[in-house]
Amino acid sequence: MLKNKKIKIMLVGGGTAGHINPLLAIYAATMKLEKVKNGEISPCFIYVGNPGAFTDKFNESNIPTKKIVSSKLRRYAFWDNLFELPKFIFSFLQSLWYVFLEKPDIVFSKGGPSSLAPVIAARFFIITVIIHESDAEPSITTKLTAPFAKKIFLAFEDARERLSLKHQKKCVIIGNPLRLSFLEDLPSQHTAKINLGLNPKKFLIVIIGGSQGSQRINNLIIESLPQILALDIQVLHQTGAKLFKEVSEAVSSNFGSLKKIESSGYRATEFFNENIKDVLVAADIIISRAGSSIFEFAALGKPSILIPLPESAQNHQLKNALSYEHAGACIMLTEDKISTPLFIETLKQLITNPSLLQKMSESAKKFAKPEASRQIAAELLELP
Secondary structure: OOOOEEEEEEEEEOOOHHHHHHHHHHHHHHHOOHHHHOOOEEEEEEEEEOOHHHHHHHHHOOOOEEEOOOOOOOOOOHHHHHHHHHHHHHHHHHHHHHHHHHOOOEEEEOOOOOOHHHHHHHHHOOOEEEEEEOOOOOOHHHHHHHHHOOEEEEOOHHHHHOOOHHHHOOEEEOOOOOOHHHHOOOOOHHHHHHHOOOOOOOOEEEEEOOOOOOHHHHHHHHHHHHHHHOOOOEEEEEOOHHHHHHHHHHHHHHHOOHHHHHOOOEEEEOOOOOOHHHHHHHOOEEEEOOOOOHHHHHHOOOOEEEOOOOOOHHHHHHHHHHHHHHOOOEEEOOOOOOOHHHHHHHHHHHHOOHHHHHHHHHHHHHHOOOOHHHHHHHHHHHOO
C-alpha cells in the first residue's frame, strides 16, 4: 500500500445523540488505527447534516460541519410528506453542492432526517456509500438508502430479515459504534459508587429516560417511590432537564422535600453528562427506554428493565427490547401493561435473585459488540 494515502470521509446523519455519537465514535476509532498513527493513511473528515446541539462536539474533534436543511419522511403521512418535499429538494441541492465541493472518497451515513439527501447526492457523483442502522426495525431512511449502499452495517441480527433479499447480501452484523473512551479506564463498581457519593455496599438502580427524560417513566418512579425505598436500595433518577422541576415538586409534595427523600437513598438529576461512565458502572440495574443506549448497558454487562417508547418510529424500541430480552439480557415491560405493583414485583424478582442478575449480565456481554467502532473504521479505510 502507498505511503500517506489520503482518504476523505463524509459523515452524514440526523442531529440526535443516537445518530451523532456513533459518528464521533467512528472518527475517534479511525484516528487510533495503526495505519493512521504510522502515517500510512491520512483520513480527513467532514460532517454534512444538521448537527443541532452537537456542533461543539464536532468542533472539539476538528471536524468541519456543513449544515443542510433537515427534512423528515413519514411512512403513513402523505400530507406531511408533501409539506416536507420543498425542504427535501432544497437539502438535496445543498448536498449536491457540498459533495461536489468536498469530493469525498466515501460517505458514511448513520441515518436520520438529514441523511437521505447527502446519500442520494453521493450516488449522483458515483461515490461509495456505507450506511449503519442501530435499531432492530430499519428506519424508512435506511430502507430508502439501502439501494445506494455498497455495505450496510447492522446493530441487530433481526434488522437483516426486515430488509429486502437483494439488500440482505450487503449486510454485516457489527453492533452499535461506541466511544472508545467510554470503555477505557473503567473504575470498579465499588469505586464508581464512591465517586458518586453513594453507599458502595448498597444496591443501586439507575433510571434513564433518554436525553429529554420521560414523563411517563418519571410518573411511574414517583408513584412507586415508597415501595422502591422500602426495598432498602439506592436510586439515581435522570429526569430530563425540562422535567426536573416537575419531578422535584412532585417528590417534595409527597415526601416533604427533595432533600429529605435524598437521605433515604433517592437522588434526582436533570441529566447524566460527564459522570455517565461512573453512573453506568455503579448501577446494579438500569431502567431505561430501548434506544441505541442499550449497547452501552450491554458492553458493561448491566442487567436492565426496558420500557420501550410506544411512539418510536416503526415501533423500533419495542423490537429492540424484544431482541435484547430474547438474548436474556433484560426484562421488558410495555407501557400499556405496566403498573406500580408489576414494576415493584419485577424489581424484587431481580434484587433478591443474584444468580438471575449474573446470568443477565453474562447475556448482556455476549450481546455487546464493543469492537464495532474499530471494525467500521477499518473497513471505511479499505473500501474506497
